[in-house]
Amino acid sequence: MNQAFDVAIIGGGPAGSSAGTLLAKAGRRVVIFEKEKFPRFRVGESMLPASLGTLERMGVKEKIDNGGFLVKYGGEIVSACGKRVRFYFRNGLNAKRPTAYQVLRSKFDKILLDHAGASGCDVREQTPIESFELDDDGVTLYSGDGKHVVRARYVIDCSGRNSLIGNRYQLRRPYPNLHKFSLYAYYEDVRREEGPDGTLTRMVRAKDCWFWIIPLSGNTTSIGVVMDTEKFRNLKMSPEEALTRCIAEQPVVNEVMSHARRVTDVYATGDFSYRNSRLTGDRWLLAGDAAGFVDPVFSSGVYLALLSGEQAADSLNEVLDRPRNRAKAFRFYERRVGRVLDIYLDWASSWYTQEFVEVFLYPKELFELVPTVSAVLSGNELRDFGMRWRLCIFHLLVALQKRTSKIAPPLTLTPRAS
Ligand SMILES: Cc1cc2nc3c(=O)[nH]c(=O)nc-3n(C[C@H](O)[C@H](O)[C@H](O)COP(=O)(O)OP(=O)(O)OC[C@H]3O[C@@H](n4cnc5c(N)ncnc54)[C@H](O)[C@@H]3O)c2cc1C
Incomplete structure (x- = not known):
């Protein structure tokens, strides 16, 4: 056993970075364990304006503003039969922020994790946590290589869909109506409009699948399709073949891709929608995808990760000062994060x-x-x-x-x- 921390965080994605930064800024001793070396690939490029408030609180917004990301003004929903509607953040009821960003997640997540380190967190990359033990006073975490054994008073599980704690306690509940499968890749030379309309996230709804088209800075576009897992199985195709076929079947997608070329592998992700039946225990909280993830359609993932990381930090700051308030603070956390998950x-x-x-x-x-x-x-x-x-x-x-x-x-x- 080598060190004692107030809070240990498993996972250095947006949830872990926001929780860690806000705790460290409040003077807590925080360690973040991240399995991979950043930058690392992540899907989820389309952000919502509501996330900017958390980035501001973290003190990282200026770094994001200067990160070279594409400013996003809203979205467009198109039916495969050609009907389309655009919405702009500036027109939202009581709109506070007219824009968000389309981000390359590898770069965005690295800025956030580096910022957590600069804010005082002890960030340990390439250090997967393999197991943990809970007791009345805190938690002991063990890294996969056996080199790191750390003691902390509380742990926040921000390990994304790995959901280390949720899996240990079998808390994961899939949403049976959202049994979906997704295929996606980056392309260059996808046609876009000039000006703000060229920055919109476009969602194309077909009969039994939908597509996202997310422009990124420069000439790159993220394109993906989401369908029932059953449909993908029945196609009996490789991910590359299936994505190519799905795009070819939709003129609304195809028309902007006449000169496009794929510049990454095709990635595949299945069964991503679930929620854990509890988000807190005596010594732990779940945040971000480790708490739950609904479906990518309304681009809520990073927003929820940042929001729940922020809320987890606020809860633990309260509990570390006033341990008797733990039950109340954790109940508030469950309700707040649960309500946003319910909306989406x-x-x-x-x-x-x-x-x-x-x-x-x-x-x-x-x-x-x-x-x-x-x-x-x-x-x-x-x-x-x-x-x-x-x-x-x-x-x-x-x-x-x-x-x-x-x-x-x-x-x-x-x-x-x-
Ligand atoms: C198909 C698809 C499309 C999406 N599109 C969007 C979108 O357009 N917009 C949007 O906002 N969201 C989108 N999302 C959701 C978004 O990707 C996630 O919600 C977001 O990444 C969650 O952030 P997080 O910090 O909770 O988890 P992650 O970003 O997954 O970070 C978790 C981190 O934990 C680390 N980790 C895991 N296990 C361990 C361990 N045992 N020890 C140490 N570290 C560990 C991982 O390496 C990882 O870096 C999409 C998701 C899918 C599946």
């Missing part, structure tokens, strides 16, 4: 219904519904009553569309014959 679960589940897409693509200029939806897509947590009742109306319209098909024209979600 609700939206992602709706996204896979045809009626939702139809209502979405024929926005109604009623009750400020368009600004409300834009605010949700910016990462607004819906703590405001005015937003909540407006969203209920939006969901009511979706329910009416399901029954009557009269709220919006029905869409085929299949390419029109040329």
Whole structure:
């Protein structure tokens, strides 16, 4: 046993870096264990404006502003049959920030982790944590190579989808309706518009799959497709063949790719949507993907990672000062992170219904519904009553569309014959 820390963090992604930075800035002794050497590849380039507040609190926003990332103004949703709608963050109800960033995650995550180190965290890269033991006073962590044995009063599991603690206690609950599979790669020379519209995240909704097209700085674009795991199995193709085939079938995607060339391998990820049944224990908290991840459709992953890292740091700062408040602080943490996961679960589940897409693509200029939806897509947590009742109306319209098909024209979600 060599050292004692207030908090040990497993994983140096956005969740681990935000938690570590905010704890270290509050004067806590923090160690972050990261399995890999940064920069390392990660999917998840499209950010939401709501994340910028956490970056500001961490004191890292200026480094991100100067990081050469593409400023993002909003998004576009397109049906495979050609109907499209654009939303801009600046038009969101009570919009606080008109922009976010499209980031190369390897670079973004490295800036954050280096910043955690500069803020006072003891960052240990290439040090996977293999096991841990909990007792009444804290936690002992063991690295895979046996060289690091560390004692801390609390541990935050930010190990992403590895979810070390969640797996140990079998807390993971998949969302059965979101049994999805994704294929993605980076391309160069994908056609984009000039100006702010060339920075939008574009989501193309087809009948049984959807695509993201995320422009990055320079000439690179991240393109991916999400489909039912069952559909991928039935294709009986390699990831490369399947991605090529899916793109070829969708003129709306294909039309911007006439001169594009793939510049990375094709990556594949399956069954990414789940949540842990608990997010806290006596000596631990789960943050970021280690707590839960809904679906990439509304680009909520990094936002949730940063937010939950920030909230975990706030909880532990309170508990380290006033240990008697632990139960209350951890309950608050569970509720706050759980509520944001619920919002995105609700939206992602709706996204896979045809009626939702139809209502979405024929926005109604009623009750400020368009600004409300834009605010949700910016990462607004819906703590405001005015937003909540407006969203209920939006969901009511979706329910009416399901029954009557009269709220919006029905869409085929299949390419029109040329
Ligand atoms: C297909 C797909 C598309 C996505 N698109 C988007 C998007 O456009 N926008 C968006 O915001 N989000 C997106 N996401 C989600 C986003 O990638 C994640 O939500 C985000 O990376 C979570 O951050 P994190 O810090 O929790 O975990 P991670 O970024 O996964 O970081 C966890 C870190 O922990 C380390 N680690 C793991 N195990 C150990 C261990 N035992 N010991 C030490 N270290 C360990 C890992 O090496 C890793 O660096 C997408 C996800 C998927 C699957």
